[in-house]
Amino acid sequence: MEKRARITLNRTVKISNRSERPYKEKNSMNNAIQYLREFHFGTVVFRLVLAMFSSGIIGYGRTKRAKTAGLRTYMLTGIGAAMSILLALYEYEMMNSLWADTVSSVGLKFDASRFSAAVIGGIGFLAAGSIIGTSHQQVKGLTTATGLFASVCMGIACGAGFYECVIISCVLIMTALNIMQPLERQYKRRCRNITLFVEFEDIENVSVITDMIRSKNAEIQEIEIERVKKEGDAYPCAILNLRLSKEQMSHSDMLSSIAELDSVIAIEELIS
Known part of the structure; x- marks a missing residue:
């Protein structure tokens, strides 16, 4: 009876150790994500590279189709959008540290949304330039314009450290531009x-x-x-x-x- 009791005890110990592994892995993953959400040099580089890479994936597909806005255009818009929100975060950090005395004496107020709002408004000029009317009374470039707008919003999410949104939106944008295009053409022909x-x-x-x-x-x-x-x-x-x-x-x-x-x-x- 003593031997059986010892065996049972050992088995329960092993099971409890196995159940702790997923918890530790989940904990370490959460810590890594939390680290990437912090604002320092390493995360700034990571967010800019992520913005360039995710926007570049979309731009590469547009380049293959010989569209007006291609790989470099999408990359630059994504990086620029990420920079805007990073500048907002930098201003917030400085206003609460080195600039704190000046801010309190002057009475400045911080508004993080004004940077991203200015970028979204400014992309309208770039998007409007990609829309053209053909001699056959067709309007071309609407998909390119909306793709640039989506790329800018994705870059803002990169700069803000909203990585879940970046991954999901990148997949959805690629689906809309690449997978849905042949289906749309097939529907129009039918x-x-x-x-x-x-x-x-x-x-x-x-x-x-x-x-x-x-x-x-x-x-x-x-x-x-x-x-x-x-x-x-x-x-x-x-x-x-x-x-x-x-x-x-x-x-x-x-x-x-x-x-x-x-x-x-x-x-x-x-x-x-």
Whole structure:
């Protein structure tokens, strides 16, 4: 009986030691995160590098797609945003230490949000420069502009030491820019609404094109006619907003049907 009692006692001791390991690991992880939330030289470097790296991941994907704002642009916006909140933290530390006497005598008040608010307001100028209107009445650069805005907000989170937000937002931004793009294009191609840019020989050919579209049971929701210059000559063209029939006629079928007309010089589907 004594031997059995000793064996049982030893087993319980071993189990209790095992249960303490996850607690110690969790404790050390919390201590590491708490250390990174402090404000000193090491955490300043870490936050700036994290802002550059997380923004650079997004910018790399934009560079591969030959977008106006690429790797370096996203990196710089992320670093600049992180610097703004780090400057706010530095000002707070100085106002409560070396500048304390001056602050109390002058009566200054600290507002940490003004730095980040100024950065978010200033990014509007950079984002607006990336939005352009094409000759086909398309607006391009909206995704780039919103991506820069999201990158700036992520940089502010890096500077503030809100690492959980940085990791989650980086994953979500990458998902929205890379994974959702082909799904969005696939949805638009299956959608019954379609926008076409058609270039033809003479203005009288518009009726031929519209008659052919109606023969396919498609609805012409809007039509805009203008002229484009090509090799010194001005050709009439039209931007057509159509709604295809319920028979699920594909976009490619409509494009090929219009392209077969003798009067049509060029045709293109406009996908934003």
